Amino acid sequence: MTWRPGDRISSADDYRASLRGRDLRVHLKGERVREPGDHPVIAPSINAMAETYELADTDPSLASATSGLIDEPVNRFLHVTEDVSDVVAQNQMQRRLGQRTGTCFQRCVGMDAINALFSVTFDIDAASRTSYHQRFRTWLADVQRQNLVVGGAMTDPKGDRSLPPHKQHDPDLFVHVVGEDADGIVIRGAKAHQTGALNSHWLLVMPTQRLGESDSDYAVVAAVPVDAPGITYIYGRQASDDRAYGSDIDAGNACYAGQEVMVVLDDVRVPEEHVFMQGEWQFAADLVERFTAYHRRSYVCKSGVGDVLIGAAALAAQLNGVDKASHVRDKLVEMVHLNETIYAAGIAASYESFERPAGNFENDGLLANICKHNVTRFPYEIGRLAQDLAGGLLVTMPGDEEFSDAEIGPVLDKYLSTGPDRLTEERRRVLRLIENMTMGRNAVGYLTESLHGAGSPQAQRVQIERQADLAHKRSMARRLAGITTPETADTPATNSQP
Amino acid sequence: MTWRPGDRISSADDYRASLRGRDLRVHLKGERVREPGDHPVIAPSINAMAETYELADTDPSLASATSGLIDEPVNRFLHVTEDVSDVVAQNQMQRRLGQRTGTCFQRCVGMDAINALFSVTFDIDAASRTSYHQRFRTWLADVQRQNLVVGGAMTDPKGDRSLPPHKQHDPDLFVHVVGEDADGIVIRGAKAHQTGALNSHWLLVMPTQRLGESDSDYAVVAAVPVDAPGITYIYGRQASDDRAYGSDIDAGNACYAGQEVMVVLDDVRVPEEHVFMQGEWQFAADLVERFTAYHRRSYVCKSGVGDVLIGAAALAAQLNGVDKASHVRDKLVEMVHLNETIYAAGIAASYESFERPAGNFENDGLLANICKHNVTRFPYEIGRLAQDLAGGLLVTMPGDEEFSDAEIGPVLDKYLSTGPDRLTEERRRVLRLIENMTMGRNAVGYLTESLHGAGSPQAQRVQIERQADLAHKRSMARRLAGITTPETADTPATNSQP
Amino acid sequence: MTWRPGDRISSADDYRASLRGRDLRVHLKGERVREPGDHPVIAPSINAMAETYELADTDPSLASATSGLIDEPVNRFLHVTEDVSDVVAQNQMQRRLGQRTGTCFQRCVGMDAINALFSVTFDIDAASRTSYHQRFRTWLADVQRQNLVVGGAMTDPKGDRSLPPHKQHDPDLFVHVVGEDADGIVIRGAKAHQTGALNSHWLLVMPTQRLGESDSDYAVVAAVPVDAPGITYIYGRQASDDRAYGSDIDAGNACYAGQEVMVVLDDVRVPEEHVFMQGEWQFAADLVERFTAYHRRSYVCKSGVGDVLIGAAALAAQLNGVDKASHVRDKLVEMVHLNETIYAAGIAASYESFERPAGNFENDGLLANICKHNVTRFPYEIGRLAQDLAGGLLVTMPGDEEFSDAEIGPVLDKYLSTGPDRLTEERRRVLRLIENMTMGRNAVGYLTESLHGAGSPQAQRVQIERQADLAHKRSMARRLAGITTPETADTPATNSQP
Amino acid sequence: MTWRPGDRISSADDYRASLRGRDLRVHLKGERVREPGDHPVIAPSINAMAETYELADTDPSLASATSGLIDEPVNRFLHVTEDVSDVVAQNQMQRRLGQRTGTCFQRCVGMDAINALFSVTFDIDAASRTSYHQRFRTWLADVQRQNLVVGGAMTDPKGDRSLPPHKQHDPDLFVHVVGEDADGIVIRGAKAHQTGALNSHWLLVMPTQRLGESDSDYAVVAAVPVDAPGITYIYGRQASDDRAYGSDIDAGNACYAGQEVMVVLDDVRVPEEHVFMQGEWQFAADLVERFTAYHRRSYVCKSGVGDVLIGAAALAAQLNGVDKASHVRDKLVEMVHLNETIYAAGIAASYESFERPAGNFENDGLLANICKHNVTRFPYEIGRLAQDLAGGLLVTMPGDEEFSDAEIGPVLDKYLSTGPDRLTEERRRVLRLIENMTMGRNAVGYLTESLHGAGSPQAQRVQIERQADLAHKRSMARRLAGITTPETADTPATNSQP
16 A cells, blocks of 8 residues: 555655655755655655654554544644643653654654644734634644644754844845735745754744844744745755765664755745744744743653663673673763753653643743753763773774675674674674764764754753742842842743742 | 640641650750750751741642541641642642751651651551551551651661671661560660751651561661650751851851751660551561652752752842853853752652552652752752852851951941942841851751762662663664664663653 | 070971960950960961971971072072972972861962062063062061061952942052052051961062052052051951860861951051052052962862862771772772862973063963862862762761760760771761861861962953963864965964963 | 985875885775875875874974984984973973874874883893893884884783683784794784874884783784784774765865774784893783873873864854854863863873883873873863854755855855855864864764773773872871871872872
8 A cells, every 4th residue: 555645644654655756956965866765865864754653653652642633643743732741741752762763853843843833823813813823723733634744944044143134144044025915925045954854744934033023024934845846955964974875884873863954945935824923023032932942841852862872882881791890880870860860851841831821731941941951961971971881992993894804804703702602793783873873973963963953052041041030049048148128120030930 | 825735736836836845855065955946056947847837837739738548638748649749749849948948947758758658568568467557547647637747767877887787796776676565666776867856746767778587676667756765866066056156147047957866766665556567677678769769859859948049149149249240140050050950850750650559659769869869969069159159258257246346347347348338248148148058057958968868879879770771771772773683681670761 | 495576487386486475456256366376266277377387397398498589498488489390399388288287278378479579579670660679589588587477468358349449439448558658658458368367477468450550559569567557357257167166076177277367457557668569550460460370370289188188088988888889989089080180280380380580480370270270160079079978977976075975975986886896986087077178167278268269260261261372273273174264363372382 | 305115204205105015904995905195084194193294394392302212313202201301292292283183193102102111121121131121222223213103002802801811712812922933923913993003114012901920922012014914904984984085175174084993913923123022921010001101191182182173163153253252252261271171180290200210201190190081071071062162053064065066055155154254165164173073083083082092981090099099198187187096008109299
């Protein structure tokens, strides 16, 4: 049975089929890639996304949910949270998928965008007599029925970071509306660092920052099919990406990888029914804040990836015969401790969710920022400890061609053996996996993207300061210190912790 | 209206009254203290405990709950958790009380002991045809009705740490049964580091570690009234405890403090109805593990104390006129980040609670250890940053006698003023509070006890290793590395995370 | 043989005698202290200073040097560095004295001030036809001959930190010249955080920061006898300072302690021959920078104090019978690693000294800042680890009165014994020492003063930025990246490392 | 003028010529590489080594010295240290070469091996009436005259790490003597992780660990020409090594790289005059300890590489227009602080050198271990901060083929511009350099090799523990705590710090 356009995607195979024959404009290695699914660099990223379908099959309670929009089970990545347990389940699913793929499975941005837009469109309508929310529900219901992948496209190139969109030397440095008629709008610009864009069916284009009134053309949210005319995808390079052309072993994690592209929107037409914000610049900040609240907590996925790296380090130690050494055990404990600390803040944020007037549930913002901020630090230390346990061979090991060579291979096997029945291939495989995760393709996701995704570290610090309610804390100190003079005002409290 | 023995304690004042006239044997500063409530060193620790009553009055939804045992509202510290929200609410209450007192309010050990014993007595009975659980319920119902304070007495002096109880050179180094008749038992030994023991009405004596069959006399759990014959209390010194005899300002936090005593049990008789384990050495490990699971998560209280210290540092910066400096703001953000990371792991552990067969709910053990382990690190860094923001005057400021001196006082005021209308007393008060919390009486609770309470750091690392399920993590790594050879067995998994 | 005023001080006993009968105005605990040497709080600080005399006796190659000014051996604390090895020897002596006293021995500020003034007075004279340098040599030669203690008095109270001295609401918030005649000047103001001022014979009053032309009255350097008319000393409180009134054991380190006082200069007259700068505001910045260059490297003393704390932790572990446990050994290694890292940067700064035109040698400024900046961090972590190894008894141990009590003492000995022949007094003593160094009197010096002495952390960061020569580093990166476009200018380089 | 075999190598070009036509057995990418100098992966590693010749030309005072062996100037990498300043100059040269190459220049192992062997051969002869030292001087004088590169070959594959050499399942897992006749010996085995072996002229084969009497065949030191019959070189893969085949820009640092190979010694014959130890198993530990003392301090080179990375991060921030943001400046300061802390411990170790009986100078062992141990931590944090300042484009930037594409290139330039005249190529170049150093070819040297080179972290901790002299530290604590009972013995002191 073969999937055809318009069919519901009901398996990972259907999903792979759905990406074929789309005639996208994709550029990589100086060539236009006709069929991404056949490209050795791109295919592993499709596999990672496909796991989101696979998991919904094999563990539906974890990776699917019954949507109130269509009263049917849908993939959890397309679900609007209806209670606290939905928000929590997102995190649990994310950790599991991190464990399954060891990389970025790319579908969280869309999930978090859908949930943020659900409440923001509701609030715009309440304030402005628009009808974005109903439009959005209609579009989303259809996406849910077909079980499609939605990519969230937020990050503009930004140009000179000290200037707002309308003051840039080139107006296209942020996506904006360049044309409008009775039936729709035309948008232009680009979105950088787009995770999994090629592997999606729809892109949700959104503004990337707080906007002023002069930026109202930039206040646009639109759903765009990935294969809409006018879109070009330029593929980003990753560390050791050329390993994809060679041996499975040297690739480290041959099956799964992330994907980052630049999406160029060159006068892309969007019909009215797919426009969910147009000109309401006052709501751009809300959208960004709600999206990042969801998304910074979504970085719990890295604790799943961390589980793999801890496992790889433990395995390397075992294969080296040193897993009982006290310092080795202590380092593994430290890795687990850091990894669970990441998980804890994310899942805590989810458990402390509250309901928006639109009816969806949103996690605590402060704890989400705490989670993400730990993610900007701990994976690097976990990675360092993994390299410590791996040993120096991690970066001096010859390539698979040498191990496969009739003359050289046996010499390597002789000298890299750690005992009479120890297989060197196991060691090679686990070391290549650690290399992949700490300095190869998936280090992009596990390390650098952990720093910059969903906002760089300083963005979290700004948000933590806003939500810290220092005035309240100062008043606690005043009381205990016996200070009775009047307080000085400060930023109002925004979190509701005890 | 005055509280009388036997009355329900229905206010903080009742509570204070209930501690009077008990004729305890309390030793401090070379003297027997006749009435602890009148002693300047002890009174602040009573105030801290009294806040647990006060909060139940002012915020009953936070600090009380309806007990299924007596179908009446009880103080949450006496409540057996009946659902997940009960476990979560414990943490929220603990953070609030940390904020209210800036120190250890001493009532958590009892709360956690009650909850651990609830399920352990149930399990012993199920295995051994004993009737400890019903006895325990009867005793607890009575305690709930009277609204008493229960102290949990676990830590034995331990002697030579490489030997089990029965091999110590002195058999009393762990509490044990030294006599038994038809109506009850007689116990002997001591319990060290007893937080708030003097401020309690009952002590729950429990074994401190896993026991072997030869240690069965040491497998004893008993409820003992604080004023039972044979008990001596020897008060522990704290840093700067002598400040309690002097000026309120120099005390730093004149109202609240912690309390640690050594409790010596010299042939204390316990009637049968107050014995909840006797000889079932196999269950000692369960009791310790469940108690520490609850209690390591209870260290969320330190995030409440941290809120005070962060507020004090912010206030000091404000009074020094440097609160807008970027490095000052950045340090405050870092303090908040670390403090919320502590909170996150504790509250996450509580949210991930599960039901025991006895019907009570118990938090996740791994995340509880993660919480406590962060508590052994972050308060020290928060304290260091607070001292950074306080400035050097923190440790060079003259005493209150100098500020009060008719001649010297005005000179100090002149030179310590930071502007024409800046009051030096505010600065003095907040600096003394920071001193109190980082190197004074409440540093004992905020720093050292954060290290050692509920088990020293290495105890958490042992537990984290046990619960890390490295075999499962290794299998994830094997799959992604493409290793297909059979796995090597390892410690069985004990946590159930995704 | 008794020391008399005017005699050369040739022993620690002479030194103690030299402090007697001076009729200083010293305020502590609401009283005027007539004879500081008899005061239990002050005496230990005199002992610490006295060790600087003792060491010159017992290890003259380390603690004395032949001065080119008088062609005689002098105490190294009074010596102007004549070659690189002199600068290095200062650090070695400082570490040793830290090891001998476990606290601040107070004589470094004067040593560093003498060395900084030696070159600054030379440079002023070269620029301004003044004769400060010769005056300074004459004064110093006399001080060397008598072997006196010189205190360096730099830190003004500073008032509103956003304003320069002449704009403060009270002109006295920085020390300034308030009168002048043919023979000398009159100065007024105060100096805060004055380490060991009472234990000195001379104070070198110096400006505390870069000055502008309008601040020229504040550009004053003067040598003032400690007992000059018009000076008041107000003693600063320290954590647990009241322990000095009680048992030796509970004091922790009964013999040695630091000392911080506020010095108030109320119209103090200084004859011309003791004035070494008056009005040359342009040189205030040089003086501060040279002094802090010397002084930030002098914090190597903390590695000597750290040696004591590491030893105390190792001893506590040994007495607890756990010194062979792998985690205990690992923590001791970590403490040593951090401690030696402090030492390394200081001694490296000293080895990389250069000669000033005046002929004295001055250490590298960048590495001195690196040393001090590590000192603002690592002692806190070393202290935390020491508390970890000490165990919880550190903060729950009863006082000496209880141990000395005929009835209670034996009970405590029974229960705190760790084996049949283990002495509890040893444990008590070492735990009290650790308490003293991490939260007691000497924590003031080992922790808080490590943060703020010689400039708070941010002061080092400002200086590190200035000396980092980022432009040079950018040019290295440009070359390797193959960038050939012209460079953008930046702060000029100030360090001369390879 | 062309260099010919036997000529002195007097320039970088001579050096390159000297590597040609040697008919080595080198395996890489499944092929035998006939001329390594022409291979795109290998050539950059030759360039890095060539800088050691270049620097001796352009800065002879830094990179050359007059050798007492031949009374002529020699490259400092071939010089035996004759005074403290020689040891210090090694470090200064190493930092400079790190700055020049941004990678490992590979010649330190040989330098440190020469210096260690100089004293060890002397000591063997003194104990055993052998004549290794004279042989070694003769050989070295010749190497100095020709100005050759010496590689130090120490690390055996080690097999099962819990077993000594003679108990391995395969006796060849450590290099050993397998034959001997009147003129020399035959050795067999392999050396792993051999830095720059291919780029050398001689290999100094040495044992890798302490040996027992049963391992005496493994106690062998021999100088072997790189092109000796029986040697095979198997090239190690590095992260992103395939970038070497493509665009200069994407390579990140196109000119310089490190090199790691496995060297297989298959019955290699060594004439007697090139054997410097044979059977003296008692001296293996001395050799390893002296070599690692020198070599762990040689990791100061990483502070030079760190200078490049800091410069690259500062440049990236400048090109992004954010270099004045306070958090950016603060991160650069932190990077400098960590980098200089590495330098400080290394240079301090060198300054604290002492003379061996053989007449050469050797640095302090404890501080060398401190230096290396910081190197196992700080480059990772510096790398993390560099990635923070680089921004997310670091890992999402399209490849050079896209930027060079006639259609796509201008689109990328349009969207990646940060202002009207900002060149994207500069940004691309600096980002690729940062990628290269933190997750590409030179991350191998800057990060992983910083962990494992000269011994993994735990090896330093073992050595730090040995040299910490805890017994002396405990005695300091005892004195201050007033403990007078007799001390317990411990490891004897090995360092001689004050």
